[in-house]
Amino acid sequence: MAYVISSECISCGACESTCPVEAIKQGDDQFVIDANTCTDCGACADSCPVDAIAAG
Template sequence: MAYVISDGCISCGSCAGQCPVSAISQGDSQFVIDANTCIDCGSCAAQCPVGAITQG
């Protein structure tokens, strides 16, 4: 199950830089994860400074 970014995202971009498959991109108001590309590695969640990324 892919990871998701909640409304708590502060758009710092740390997660996008950590993703090994480039599944994270800047959306309209925050970063978003492409569920079809995400490999469920958890690197993004570990990198998020505000805990806004969870397995969804």
């Protein structure tokens, strides 16, 4: 199951640069993960400074 970004996201962009498959993009209010592209590697969750990313 793909990772998801919660409303705790502060839009710092740390996760976007760590995603090896470019599944993370800036959304309207925060960053979002494309569930169809996400490979569940967890790199984004490890890079998030506010722990806003978790397995969905």
